[in-house]
Amino acid sequence: xxxxxxxxxxxxxxxxxxxxxxxxxxxxxxxxxxxxxxxxxxxxxxxxxxxxxxxxxxxxxxxxxxxxxxxxxxxxxxxxxxxxxxxxxxxxxxxxxxxxxxxxxxxxxxxxxxxxxxxxxxxxxxxxxxxxxxxxxxxxxxxxxxxxxxxxxxxxxxxxxxxxxxxxxxxxxxxxxxxxxxxxxxxxxxxxxxxxxxxxxxxxxxxxxxxxxxxxxxxxxxxxxxxxxxxxxxxxxxxxxxxxxxxxxxxxxxxxxxxxxxxxxxxxxxxxxxxxxxxx
Numbered sequence: 001x002x003x004x005x006x007x008x009x010x011x012x013x014x015x016x017x018x019x020x021x022x023x024x025x026x027x028x029x030x031x032x033x034x035x036x037x038x039x040x041x042x043x044x045x046x047x048x049x050x051x052x053x054x055x056x057x058x059x060x061x062x063x064x065x066x067x068x069x070x071x072x073x074x075x076x077x078x079x080x081x082x083x084x085x086x087x088x089x090x091x092x093x094x095x096x097x098x099x100x101x102x103x104x105x106x107x108x109x110x111x112x113x114x115x116x117x118x119x120x121x122x123x124x125x126x127x128x129x130x131x132x133x134x135x136x137x138x139x140x141x142x143x144x145x146x147x148x149x150x151x152x153x154x155x156x157x158x159x160x161x162x163x164x165x166x167x168x169x170x171x172x173x174x175x176x177x178x179x180x181x182x183x184x185x186x187x188x189x190x191x192x193x194x195x196x197x198x199x200x201x202x203x204x205x206x207x208x209x210x211x212x213x214x215x216x217x218x219x220x221x222x223x224x225x226x227x228x229x230x231x232x233x234x235x236x237x238x239x240x241x242x243x244x245x246x247x248x249x250x251x252x253x254x255x256x257x258x259x260x261x262x263x264x265x266x267x268x269x270x271x272x273x274x275x276x277x278x279x280x
Contacts, residue, residue: 006215009265010179010222010273011057012151012195014124015043015065015076018228018235020090022127023243028090035235039065040072042227047079049259055267057081060124060151063088063108070115077116082271084122085109085147092129093152098137105145121148122270128154128181131163132173139174149177149270151222156183156190164190169219179270182214182221195224199257200250204264211265220273223261230254 017039019032050057059076061083066073077083088107096104109120123142130138130152142150150173155166168185171178181194192198193210214221228234232252236244261267268276 007211007265008215008220008273009211009261009267010220010270011055011261011267012124012179012222012224012270013046013057013059014086014196014224014226015059015061016086016090016126016226017065018231018248019237020062020126021237021247022092023237023239023247026237026239026243038231038233039227040069042231043072043076045255046227046230046258047076047081049255049262050081050267051079053262053267055262056269056272057267058084058122058151058269058271060084060086060122061108061112062086062090063111064090066108066112066115073112073115077118082122082269083112083116083118083120084124084151084270085112085120086124087126090126092127093125093135093138094129094131098141101135101138102141102145105141109145119146122179123147123150123152125152128152128158128162132166133163139176143175147176149179149274151179151181151224151270153178153180154192155180156192158192162190170222177274179222181224182210184210184213194222196226196229197246197249199223199225199261200229200254204257204260207261208264221265223267225254225258230258 019028059081085108087104093101153166154162155168156162168183183190183192193202193207211221234248234251237247
């Protein structure tokens with residue numbers, strides 16, 4: 001447990017495009033880069049909302065987007081939000097292997113660092129694709145590359161898999177602090193309420209119950225969101241109807257849901273959380 005004040009939540013943002021995802025039989029493979037993007041507009045609206053509520057978040061940035069939109073990354077950084085790595089390309093860790101994973105992460109460090117000139121302390125794998133049992137080498141590589149924390153282990157059932165036996169709370173893996181997205185434990189079954197698809201489709205009363213439960217137990221919940229989650233113009237993908245619902249279902253309500261979260265709970269970044277913990 002921690003001694004951070006109650007009703008505080010960590011909010012993280014996966015800075016990626018609307019077509020980044022992992023669905024059965026689907027791969028972007030450069031198919032969507034020519035389609036006009038809403039990313040710049042959506043992120044600026046998000047930053048405005050954060051500023052109105054005096055909230056700071058951790059942005060896990062794809063290196064390829066830092067390369068494409070350096071001014072956007074600078075703006076996020078200049079407004080006081082934490083910048084962390086989401087890898088360079090949006091490729092799941094298990095598909096890269098150890099060598100490919102290291103190269104992908106190293107390229108993200110170099111690219112993002114060239115834009116804002118800061119040491120990146122945190123990492124999140126695309127699609128929460130790190131697992132202490134399936135990809136133990138990934139945590140060793142992150143530590144070797146100088147990262148201090150990770151937020152890549154999903155401790156509940158999810159569309160892409162999940163690590164259902166992993167801790168639901170902020171913990172430690174081989175010297176790295178781990179910040180898993182928060183979830184319920186219902187009769188031994190883990191159910192996420194923490195963000196993305198779940199934030200879009202779950203009712204407010206259920207999300208608020210999850211946040212309150214963590215705070216009552218003395219833990220700080222970890223939430224997450226993607227730009228596409230708050231964009232009412234998120235396009236469809238050439239995938240099956242269920243996958244498309246996971247991809248964009250209720251995105252039209254995402255911005256209002258995010259605004260509600262910012263009003264309901266005091267939002268901080270992982271960086272702020274770590275600083276607060278040092279002071280207690």
